[in-house]
Amino acid sequence: MGIVGNLNPEQLQAFHSQGFLVIDSFSSPEEIDGMRKQMDQLLDEFNSSTVSIFSTKNQKKLTDDYFYESAEKISFFFEEKAFDDNGNLKQPKQLSINKVGHALHEFDPVFSKLSRSEKISSLFSSLGYKRPVIMQSMYIFKQPGIGGEVVPHQDNSFIYTDPPSCTGLWLALEDATIVNGCLWAIPGSHKNGLVRRFYRNEEGVHFDRPSPDYDQKQFVPLEVKAGSLVVIHGDLIHQSFENQSPKSRHALSLHIVDTEGCKWAPDNWIRRKVEPEPLYNS
Template sequence: MDALLADFDPRTISIFTTKNQVEKTDNYFLRSASDIGFFFEEKAFDEQGQLRQPKELSINKVGHALHDLDPVFRQFSRSPAVEGVLRSLGYKRPLPVQSMYIFKQPSIGGEVVPHQDSTFIHTTPLSCVGLWWALEDASRDNGCLWGMKGVHKEGLKRRFKKAEDGFVSYDLPDTAWDMTRFEPLECEAGTLVLLHGENVHYSAENTSPVSRHSYSMHVVESAPGTTWSPDNWAQRAPENPWQPFYG
């Protein structure tokens, strides 16, 4: 990631926030499904629109095709150990559809609001699983994940869909989640957290002086009988087709 950031020209700016995804037609965001895009923290800029600090401390996340396009991330994401996890979960032809390196920068790391991954990564029938690796210790102080036990049995609440004109939006308003049901998923660097696609999770703002880097990859079933929804925001460019693990 250090090497990718060193090569990145911060003049190609896009800000990432899960709060403003409604009705977004940001082509940079949509293209990142087939590419490696760089997204800045909302609080990274001053009133003149200039970065307050070096780009390395201003990026919110990098995604969403690291697992296919970057040799280092590809090797890790498609390693026998990861394949073994997916086999053990019963996937017949697992397809990694997106990957993200999230920085949770010290002091300015933005929140990720409560969501179900299947809202964004939809198949029929539902099949998404999130693999989330703590690259640094994650605690309540620096913005660890928070999950809700048992909520994956309560169904998918809404979808984030792309219309034919390229507009992406939620089909229903957000659920008023009972915040007292969330539990912190504090963990040490190196921990893998598996997130059922209908689990609801979030991470708070990082106001501490310590970063919380993580890498996550979302995988769906692609064996016959399961279909990738054509109105998902993430669709692949013809020159970079989906690449399942095996099967």
């Protein structure tokens, strides 16, 4: 198959049919170890006196400047359940962080190396992208016991172009299981189109309509080993549950759009001052 990122016809057919594709052993143990050690260092250097809680349920908590500015920085977001009634962390910051984002791929050399690797570029070439740009990157921790739920959603809701072009990459840095909060998806749900938009205006960030009710029986678990990559269509309905286990579930998430033939929506929450560099120009 050549370069790891090149998708063969069977993989492309599976992706277009299911709306997701799992590529085993996409990243080596050495790459994973390097990213985890780099994140340990970033956390050690982080001053936790600046607190911003990440929530996928109460979007009003996302409207502060810290969140907006994270589009072009490396910012740290805590779990909702990390604090006591007095606003103090219940445990060390390393076990309290929900995620780090949203520009690791631009400002950290270790994460930039993976994000801009030939295997990532060749994957998007296989998908037919002409000028792919990484719009956000996140290191997600899914902490033991407090790792929060991510409700059913579509990536195109948050990272919108006209026409829609977002593809998500979800790289497991630890084994992801039903027990510690793996991804769940509704196969084929991407064929039904975009359900709702998440947009930003002078009043903050909002969804343009309520979330539909989903039949949980339609979701299938995506249990994967560390090093596996899940490629996610922008309209795929997917979610993850709380991590109530004693084991974390670290992952790296990237969201990529095509900037040739697709217009970035001005009411997206991400408003870049500097246009990011494309992975390649076709």
